[in-house]
Amino acid sequence: MLLIHCPYCGDRPELEFSYGGQAHIARPSKPESVTADQWVEFLYLRSNPRGVHAERWRHVRGCARYFNALRDTRTDRFIATYKAGEAPPQQSGSTP
Amino acid sequence: MVESATARSLEFAATRWLRPLPPAARCIFCGDEAAQAALVAALGLPGSAANCRAVSANGRSLLWLGPDERLVLAPADQRQSLSAAIEAATASHAHSLVDVSYRQVALELHGPTAVRLLNAQCPLELTATAFPVGMCTRTIYAKTEIVLWRTALESFHIEVWRSFAPYLVTLLGDVAKESGA
Numbered sequence: 001m002l003l004i005h006c007p008y009c010g011d012r013p014e015l016e017f018s019y020g021g022q023a024h025i026a027r028p029s030k031p032e033s034v035t036a037d038q039w040v041e042f043l044y045l046r047s048n049p050r051g052v053h054a055e056r057w058r059h060v061r062g063c064a065r066y067f068n069a070l071r072d073t074r075t076d077r078f079i080a081t082y083k084a085g086e087a088p089p090q091q092s093g094s095t096p
Numbered sequence: 097m098v099e100s101a102t103a104r105s106l107e108f109a110a111t112r113w114l115r116p117l118p119p120a121a122r123c124i125f126c127g128d129e130a131a132q133a134a135l136v137a138a139l140g141l142p143g144s145a146a147n148c149r150a151v152s153a154n155g156r157s158l159l160w161l162g163p164d165e166r167l168v169l170a171p172a173d174q175r176q177s178l179s180a181a182i183e184a185a186t187a188s189h190a191h192s193l194v195d196v197s198y199r200q201v202a203l204e205l206h207g208p209t210a211v212r213l214l215n216a217q218c219p220l221e222l223t224a225t226a227f228p229v230g231m232c233t234r235t236i237y238a239k240t241e242i243v244l245w246r247t248a249l250e251s252f253h254i255e256v257w258r259s260f261a262p263y264l265v266t267l268l269g270d271v272a273k274e275s276g277a
Binding site: 001008009010012013015016061062063064065 | 165
């Protein structure tokens with residue numbers, strides 16, 4: 001079974017987690033000055049890369065916290081996980 | 097009336113390796129570090145619970161469920177006084193305190209087959225090094241969520257939501273029958 005490293009609980013089975021979509025999408029700080037196009041981008045448009053993807057995960061059947069992960073969408077390998085609010089760890093040049 | 101209807105423990109015949117635990121007072125407490133420290137002091141525990149660990153003293157236990165979430169267990173007759181004591185001690189901190197005494201029931205799984213019975217439907221690694229005595233966590237057993245707490249090398253305290261308990265007990269029985277436990 002795929003093990004996912006929870007920043008709070010350590011390596012835990014995949015079954016305990018749920019996927020939370022793309023990470024690092026900040027809500028506009030001044031919603032009143034945002035154009036319709038920018039709202040569309042914020043609400044609906046997501047990247048769909050073939051490669052490393054920063055995404056949110058929730059350890060819903062464990063500590064119930066959201067955290068962020070870097071995952072390679074080609075291999076399903078988790079490169080790193082880090083707490084919500086932290087910057088993603090630096091990537092080395094080549095990915096597997 | 098409601099109390100007499102719901103304060104029962106789970107009713108099923110105890111087996112060699114599984115027995116129902118008596119009703120208990122249970123609270124879920126959420127709050128930041130300062131609030132957690134006040135909670136620990138209110139419960140009279142020697143220290144706070146580290147990640148995925150439980151602390152016990154004088155019949156009261158504090159189980160770490162998440163960075164800001166704790167499960168408090170105490171004897172059933174302390175249900176009123178426990179909430180009041182926690183509420184008084186943590187009044188100056190932002191927190192939430194929810195009485196879940198009747199939401200869940202407790203089982204004890206024990207004996208040399210305990211780990212095998214758990215691992216039949218729970219994918220956690222339960223070796224003594226990966227899941228030592230005193231470790232606790234919320235996890236899943238097949239399709240139901242449980243709180244698993246290792247109280248001794250061959251003894252586990254399991255908290256499960258009341259309505260899921262018959263499912264869990266039946267499934268454990270099936271697993272035991274198949275594996276010859």
